Amino acid sequence: xxxxxxxxxTLAGVSIKTVSNVVNGYDFVKPENRRKVLAALEATGYRPHxxxxxxxxxxxxxxxxxxxxxxxxxxxxxxxxxxxxAHQHEWGVLIEQTQGVRGQERAALSSMGPYLIDGAILSPxxxxxxxxxxxxxxxPLVLLGEHAVDVPIDHVAIDNVRxxxxxxxxxxxxxxxxxxxxxxxxxxxxxxxxLIGYREALAENGIPERGELIVxxxxxxxxxxxxxxxxxxxxxxxxDAVFCFNDLLALGAMRRVAERGLRIPEDxxxxxxxxxxxxxxxxxxxxxxxxxxxxxxQTAIELLRRRGTETFAVQDIQIPFTLEIRESTGxxxxxx
Numbered sequence: 001x002x003x004x005x006x007x008x009x010t011l012a013g014v015s016i017k018t019v020s021n022v023v024n025g026y027d028f029v030k031p032e033n034r035r036k037v038l039a040a041l042e043a044t045g046y047r048p049h050x051x052x053x054x055x056x057x058x059x060x061x062x063x064x065x066x067x068x069x070x071x072x073x074x075x076x077x078x079x080x081x082x083x084x085x086a087h088q089h090e091w092g093v094l095i096e097q098t099q100g101v102r103g104q105e106r107a108a109l110s111s112m113g114p115y116l117i118d119g120a121i122l123s124p125x126x127x128x129x130x131x132x133x134x135x136x137x138x139x140p141l142v143l144l145g146e147h148a149v150d151v152p153i154d155h156v157a158i159d160n161v162r163x164x165x166x167x168x169x170x171x172x173x174x175x176x177x178x179x180x181x182x183x184x185x186x187x188x189x190x191x192x193x194x195l196i197g198y199r200e201a202l203a204e205n206g207i208p209e210r211g212e213l214i215v216x217x218x219x220x221x222x223x224x225x226x227x228x229x230x231x232x233x234x235x236x237x238x239x240d241a242v243f244c245f246n247d248l249l250a251l252g253a254m255r256r257v258a259e260r261g262l263r264i265p266e267d268x269x270x271x272x273x274x275x276x277x278x279x280x281x282x283x284x285x286x287x288x289x290x291x292x293x294x295x296x297x298q299t300a301i302e303l304l305r306r307r308g309t310e311t312f313a314v315q316d317i318q319i320p321f322t323l324e325i326r327e328s329t330g331x332x333x334x335x336x
Contacts, residue, residue, distance in 0.1 A: 003044035012040035062092045063304060064120040066108045068100040072220065072248065073276035074293075075123070078144075081297035082121060089305055091118065100188075102126035112139045119304035125188055140307030142300045146189035154303045154315045158291045160190055163321050164197025165204070167271045167289050168243050170323055172205035174330055176241035176269055180213035182228040182253060183220065183245025194245050194273070213239055217249060225252025233260055240268060241329075247272035247279045250286055254328065269329045284327030291321045 005023075009016045014033050021029050022037040023046075029037070040046075065082050067075040075097075083093045094117065098104035105127050112120050112135060119140035132151050135141060142154045171179050181198045185191040195214070202209050212235060215228040225244060232239055233256065244250035250272030257268050264270060264284055272279055275290030296319050303315060325331035 003046040005046070007044050008037065008040045008046050011044060012036040060116060060118050061090065062094055062117050063301075064094045064096060064108070064112060064117045064122075066096045066098060066105070066120065066122045066124075068098055068123060068125055070095070070097050072246070073278060074246065074274040077276060078293050078297060081294055082301065085298045085301040089301065091301075098125075100125035102128070102131070106131050109135050112136060112141075118308060121300045121304070125190075140304050142303045144296065144300060146193050152314045154307070154317075156296055156299050156303070156317050156319060158296075158319050158321045160193035161197040161200070163273070163289045163291075164194040164243065164245075165201045166197075166321075166323050167273065168198050168201035169205065170287070170325070170329065171241040171243065171269055171271060172201065172207060174241075174265075174269060177207055178210070178213065178237065178239045179207065179241045179243060180215065180232050180239035181243050181245070182215045182217055182225055182232075182249050184214050184216045185218060191245055198243055217245070220246045220248055222248050222252035222255070225249035226256045227252075229253035229256035233257070233262075238268075241265075242268060242270050244270065244272050247274045247276045247286060247288055250288070250328075251278065251282055254282065254284075254286070264328050265330045271329060275324055279324075280326070282328075287326045287329040287331065288324050289321055290324045292319050295319045 005016050005019050009019045012019065012033075014036060018029060018033055019037050022034055023041075063086060065079060067079060070076050070079065079095060086093050096108050098108060105124055108122070109127075109131060117139060119142070121142045121144060123144040129151050132153065142156060145157055146160055168179055179202065181195065183191055184195055199209060213232065215231055217224040217228055225248060228249070229242070229252065232242065242253055244253055250270050254264060254270055257264055257270070262268055270286065272286050272288035275288045279286035279288045299317055299319065306312065
């Protein structure tokens with residue numbers, strides 16, 4: 001049978017309260033008693049009951065993470081980073097994926113109760129402001145990604161407009177003039193912001209916008225990038241560069257360029273977005289916008305932690321990004 005606090009206290013010759021104080025990390029224990037308790041803990045193999053300990057602290061020990069798709073590498077990588085950051089605060093993470101469907105996002109919100117979780121991190125794609133009325137006010141919430149809705153809730157994101165402008169500006173600086181965009185989607189707030197940045201970069205570099213070079217993608221998978229690239233390469237005057245709204249679109253586009261017998265970047269330069277691990281190992285390696293995903297995860301977790309004990313103004317935090325220049329636009333960065 002598993003050892004109990006009473007077993008440890010008996011072996012150490014101290015009270016159960018003293019053992020509890022040591023287990024919970026309290027400082028007001030005499031050094032000699034602490035040594036006795038630690039030795040008894042080791043000897044008995046005692047392991048604290050996480051649920052009971054959290055109950056005494058007035059918390060559940062779990063948070064929720066709600067993302068559109070775990071099959072998309074960006075969200076898979078971000079999920080791992082959130083789990084790592086949460087564990088530093090002794091939180092387990094309950095994961096839900098919604099496919100970006102409003103009904104599923106609303107269902108995730110409505111299931112968040114203070115007796116189930118201590119807080120939630122949500123990356124919404126289809127929610128409206130009224131949907132947040134279903135959330136219990138006792139559950140802290142942090143939103144990731146674009147400002148899809150105007151609600152007084154903590155928010156962590158990068159500047160998508162500036163990031164897209166940086167990506168397209170890079171293509172213009174290497175001499176490209178027929179720059180296409182793959183990823184326009186009227187139902188994705190992120191897509192709208194990245195399209196704004198694309199258009200601003202064209203204007204800043206004196207490049208006329210051509211509507212036929214802006215291609216819609218209903219999903220953001222490799223096949224969608226490949227299909228969009230087929231369309232662009234069939235145009236009478238195809239592009240000499242493409243800005244893709246995520247790395248998967250870019251990888252699909254790169255495949256089609258190679259299958260058509262064209263060279264990257266000599267004939268078509270390509271930039272992605274997200275800096276997923278695959279982008280550094282593709283052939284050629286992919287130039288991409290690199291959000292600081294670690295900072296996104298850690299900042300979201302820290303906001304949840306503070307919301308559990310403090311009162312402060314709603315936070316809107318922008319996380320930095322960089323442009324990783326690799327072979328797909330003429331640079332080189334070996335995969336380490």
